[in-house]
Amino acid sequence: MVLYIWQYLYSNYFRFCWKWILRHITGKCELQRICDRCKDGAHRAHSIEYSLTHSKSKALQQAVNISEDEVDQYVANIVKEKKINVEKDKRFQTSLRICLLQISGYKKLYSNVEDVRKQSYDSDNLQHEQQLLELWDLLMPHEKLKSRTTKQWGDIGFQGDDPKTDFRGMGMLGLANLLYFSRHYTEEARLILSHSNHPKIGYSYAIVGINLTEMAYSLLKNGTLKSHFYNAVSGIPRITGFHQFYCYLVYEFDKFWFKEEPESIMYFNQYREKFHEQIKHLLSDPDIVLAL
Template identity: 30%
Template structure:
């Protein structure tokens, strides 16, 4: 746990963040449990103003039938998932109890524990490196671009997404019933971006190109016993992009959330940290979906649980890159 008060200064070309902070870092349990089966309760999660899935989707998308997946392997996976989920919950609760114990003891440890790749001076000021500043600025520029269905570059990006998603199929017109197969709510994908912006389309393309096996598994709902009324893949991706923007506090002058400050550290190690984190979050969302045996109307609850778990993993002590997250094992 930690509490932060952020004050911004400029010092020799670097941004300095003054932090009145009380921090306790949690031990990393990445080798204790399989994050592929992580399941966490979302009742403690704060209000999330994510763009909700539309309510006109049910007439177009029915997903997969449970009966077609009721085989012995799936039943074994469900049993393993249940017990692993219980165990991982126990680990998370123990870690939180330990953090509270150290904090309540009045320890000064948290006041002087720096973020591993963020510079902190004797006055407890965190300085962003020029590289971190540059990458954060570039990311913010991407976030400001709204999707424009009349823009030729954006149209080409949509076609490119279809090409990497269905390499052996002809690209349909930009308004076609075929787009519903990818998980858009209607025949015109451009109406579904809303708060996600153009970066949400870039995220989907990045996912398809850099983690093709995971992308195809989620696109075609290949794993686990699926609900009769499944979440729409593409629209879920837009929601995830928006959720990450909120969680990382990227639209503020300087991120002040715990996850947002930690993300600055990851950004110093990886220029594509946001895109890679998005891919991990998508995998995590699908794992939560299966663990909850969720259906379409429970999507927002699953999205909140995904954010909850992602914040927990970002707080682990030895996470200095996206690849250090326990959930990254699902991408391999």
């Protein structure tokens, strides 16, 4: 109760009083002070995002929910509203613009990823079918499929004779991730597939891969991946960045799994959660960038 009262008083009274005092002492608004003291990346973007979100100005609050095309206009609006002398603070507009691109870009990235996730695998869609067959060819170059529906799919870790049923949870996002890893890190993908076929502690490569897609998606959705992207991209993150993060998860999970040496695949959920907690801990570092 005491903590709640303090948070309320700080957010609605003390914070604004302190900002007013600092404005008169330094001659700079809070946004300028953040750009001065915070280094590029997550430190600055998070602080700018917090300041805008908790501003009393509706115009500043709206700046965290804009599109890429609106960024320059909002930078100009903020400069005007906060009466910033850009001749004395020449770096401010550039720094603020980068932060707004990162903040709006993260929201757009989630929207783009969500659009792919919502797209169901359709066996009547020629493009979907071609991508699935390409995945097989990349992972199993020396073995041809006997038919489209076959138990051979189990060789790369699908559950049944037709992989389309395994994509229900993550839709085309699951296939897009698997295919990106196989296209861009072909040797690594084949090596991890061979690891997954270990006779004692192996796992279902494709199913685990789709499970890791869900993990990456949830981290993106709840904002845990913000620091990673704010540090990795000085501007607008693209969906390839999400695929790259997925590749990191696949590679690290394989190492984690064999280091832990589970008694059985039946304990997968337990070890998945442990791995998930490790990743969240890494992402709690504001300086973090996770990549192969």
